[in-house]
Amino acid sequence: MLEESLQSKDIHWKEINLKRGEFLIRAGEKENHLAYVLEGALRAFTYKGEEEFTIRFAYTGSIAASIPAYFNNEASDVSIQAIRQSKLLQCRKSEFEAFAASTRERLLQYNHLLKELMGTFYEREVDLLTNSPAERIERVRKRSPQVFQEIPHKYIASYLRMSPETLSRLLKS
Secondary structure (H helix, E strand, O other), X not given: XXXXXXXXXXXXXXXXXXXXXXXXXXXXXXXXXXXXXXXXXXXXXXXXXXXEEEEEEEEOXXXXXXXXXXXXXXXXXXXXXXXXXXXXXXXXXXXXXXHHHOOHXXXXXXXXXXXXXXXXXXXXXXXXHHXXXXXXXXXXXXXXXXXXXXXXXXXXXXHOOOOHHHHHHHHHO
């Protein structure tokens, strides 16, 4: 469905180029768009006190959006920042949702996409609560092997809730 929407005349996709360090969205802003990553890598992160937590990555072929803000029409509690130079296609939420709802088949595909997303979130939650650091690394390697090629280790460590030194040690063993 996402690939179909990229070709559709019903959705106006705008190309966005982000330099390393630039933001797609900052915490506190409303999420009114959906972005598709053509190339590059981004991270979604938040703060608890002074500590920064990476909660999600987006890279070539994936969606970049502040998901809870997208669905709840509220201000984002995360920032999404380019980890390296990135090229994205962005469309308005309203256009994408109208496209998805325009036929029964598209709506079913949209629901399937949402189920996959929810499954990913659930897996991550269970992973963080029940698995050892080594098991978390192995699970990410199996689920998304490209992460270790595309994302700097300091962000992967934050995502896995461990120090960069622990990640480095575990990757070497």
